[in-house]
Amino acid sequence: MKNIINFIITSSIFLIGGALGTPQALPKANEYRSGDCSGKMNHEHHGLTVNIVDTDDTSNSVYLAAKQWYGFTGKRAGGTFGEHCTGDNIITMHGECNSLNTPGGRVRCVAW
Numbered sequence: 001m002k003n004i005i006n007f008i009i010t011s012s013i014f015l016i017g018g019a020l021g022t023p024q025a026l027p028k029a030n031e032y033r034s035g036d037c038s039g040k041m042n043h044e045h046h047g048l049t050v051n052i053v054d055t056d057d058t059s060n061s062v063y064l065a066a067k068q069w070y071g072f073t074g075k076r077a078g079g080t081f082g083e084h085c086t087g088d089n090i091i092t093m094h095g096e097c098n099s100l101n102t103p104g105g106r107v108r109c110v111a112w
Helices: 002-020
Strands: 028-032 041-043 052-054 061-065 069-072 089-093 097-099 109-111
Touching: none
Parallel strands: none
Antiparallel strands: 028 041, 028 061, 052 109, 061 097, 069 089, 069 109
């Protein structure tokens, strides 16, 4: 009986962990004043509901995780269910450190 209970607990933890992902796999868009994601973090955005973020004008790089993100020249607009970045989509950003100052212009909003 003890083995069955241990199996159920272990399986439940595995399934819940797989469904929620690890903290590193959660959507993340952490902003830095530096251009290379070094030093003190400027703004931290992470969690299951992070899918669109206005970048701060004092940030110069953003560390993105969990998804492929897109950088836009405008800030966020729209309501709760119609929220979106405005402006032009100027860059595809990947799960790593990304500059907010691109050849196509300044990234003011990121979304996935």
